[in-house]
Amino acid sequence: MAPEYAIDGLFSTKSDVFSFGILMLEIISGKKNKGLTYSSNSYNLMGHAWRLWNEGNLNELIDDCLRDNSSFTNNNPREIYRCIHIGLLCLQRHPDDRPTIATVVKMLNNDNTLPQPKEPGFLIHDGISPDRERRDTSSINEVSISLLKPR
Template sequence: MRLNILNAIARGLLYLHQDSRLSIIHRDLKASNILLDNNMNPKISYFDLAKMSGSDQVEGSTSIIAGTHGYMAPECAIDGLFSVKSDVFSFGVLLLEIVSGKKNKAFTYQGRNHNLIDNAWRLWKDSTPKKLIDPCLVNTCNIFQVVRCIQISLLCLQHHLDDRPDMTSVVLMLTSENSLPNPKEPGFLIRMVSSEGEQSSTKQGSSINDVTVSLLNAR
């Protein structure tokens, strides 16, 4: 069921990026913006931050850094640069959350300032990605398939946008068994928010209740 949900979200993003009359960059893809109907079919919702462009334009910039802490790509959170590849980064976070059953921002490892992305990369380097899988899935899922999803998520989470696949490639990777490239170290820009609600980095704003945030650059 989780894989079917992921496949449908990926196809939805592919439609927005490539198949719709105007290319649409969502800019705020996250779990709370995915609606499920009675048959567990997902629908991408909340397009308040979305950007539409011509079919030949796949990126842009803005002086207002908008998105949700924990899902924003590094280039978006730092420089206000957005593209279809920033949506790919957000999809990578969402993929990790669905596989692990944990939220990126709420995850900690041994009391240290590690988020879910950090932990996924640590386990991947240690050749123990199975430890990331939601315990309620371990005895019923196809382990090879889920580990493949973890690898796909790490490819989506690459720090440099040119290293990330586009959604056409993501859909193909999710629906085939073709060999995958090895991921490089992902972007670790998004860090935990302290229990007092203070941010660990002065470069970003955040919200501890997972709502959308917008920051203005100083003139």
């Protein structure tokens, strides 16, 4: 959920771009944005990706099934790095700093130089130990029983 929507209830096309950036990182990493913590900083996936971007260690973000793919090993992993870069551009804190979805499509379809991303909005540091899974906060109602009866 885009920061401006979560905090102020404002929704725009740039909110969808934010969600698209999260989705790209989830596909590339094979992990959910929430549910686990990453590395010693206990960040969500977005914070983890930002930290790895700054360290220049993007291979750690890429899911093993993508890394083991022959097209990844035979070719330069540049396309996946580019997708991570675009994903981070979609996660900018201010909507005006995010590209439009039309611009994202253009970025994905050509090799032009991309602007450097700024720190994403809504980095969550939850203080949970990095090697401990976060508990799912949703509940399951196991009490209700629905029986269908004909009239």
